Amino acid sequence: MGLFDIFKTQWSAGKMTPDDRKKLFWYLKRRTSYTAWKRAADAFDAFAVIFKKQIVEEPHAKGLMDGTYWEPYYSEILKAQVLYEQGLELLLQGDRNVWLYNDRGILGDAGTIANSWYSELVNNGARGDHFYDGKYVDEMTDAIKVFDIASRDAGYIQSMMADAPAPECWTTFWHDTFAKLPIPGQLPDVPIPTSEVLIKTNDEVAVFGIYEPQVKDGCMNYLLAGAPAPKLEVTDGTYVVGQPISVTWRLIWEDTRYFDGAIPEEESLYFPIETKIAKPAVVPTLPDSQPSAATGEPCPQSGNWVVLDDINGKQAFQKGERLPQYQGRDVIWLLVSS
Incomplete structure (x- = not known):
């Protein structure tokens, strides 16, 4: 530690235990998987x-x-x-x-x-x-x-509100949440960053990943690259007690999953078999796939078609008819009824 490091704002434990911190890290990886x-x-x-x-x-x-x-x-x-x-x-x-x-x-x-x-x-x-x-x-x-x-249980979407605080803060809510999750008995330690990446509230987040606010009981959050770093809700470890504050976020783990097209083995344990969502059975009266075609292609089937990105763009076409542009642009057409 350098001489001036002692003056930096840093994360410190209050009511959050090292075990809580491991569970929180696991939860954030699971939710963004x-x-x-x-x-x-x-x-x-x-x-x-x-x-x-x-x-x-x-x-x-x-x-x-x-x-x-x-x-x-x-x-x-x-x-x-x-x-x-x-x-x-x-x-x-x-x-x-x-x-x-x-x-x-x-x-x-x-x-x-x-x-x-x-x-x-x-x-x-x-x-x-x-x-x-x-x-x-x-x-x-x-x-x-x-x-x-x-x-x-799925992910974090960038808020439409520019001043929205970070979605997670540390309260006793987490103990109830952890009790309901299939958390493995042995969790690895929270990784120690090999390099120091610090971002202040309102600065642009550098990379996708898990960041930790450098305050007492600072709750890790998954932040999105390109979005502004958020404020953090103030808590006493039990309840939210004040207005959101500006903080310094420290990158704990950069998310590099899936660049190789592979799903990490640990994800097989995220949702036990009894809670998995079953793929729906195909209804016998329905086609195996929904017909679609692009502007300029021949219509594969007569019927009513809609524009993929504009549900109001509905038109009727005959089989073999060249599918047109929509509002002056090339689009994908989907068959909704024949």
């Missing part, structure tokens, strides 16, 4: 299968009022599925920009659509006045609840 995101995407796929059954078997569900016409909503479901698929493919290449709040943050976009259906079916919309009719509504509601649980 490919496995956690794949589990959430699989849960949404299971919901989408039931949604499609509703469209196929009862496209217009009669109710007290006009009932529910389900087909117009299906393009949203397809878009979320495609975004999850694309995002997972990029993540498995080590591209974590899919978590940012910009045009590359496609996992955030997927989650926005998927979570909107939790709001609609479980909370009856933002104002509680949306109600849906259909033979599979109860089953869809149960499935979206399963998705919600899985999505809470």
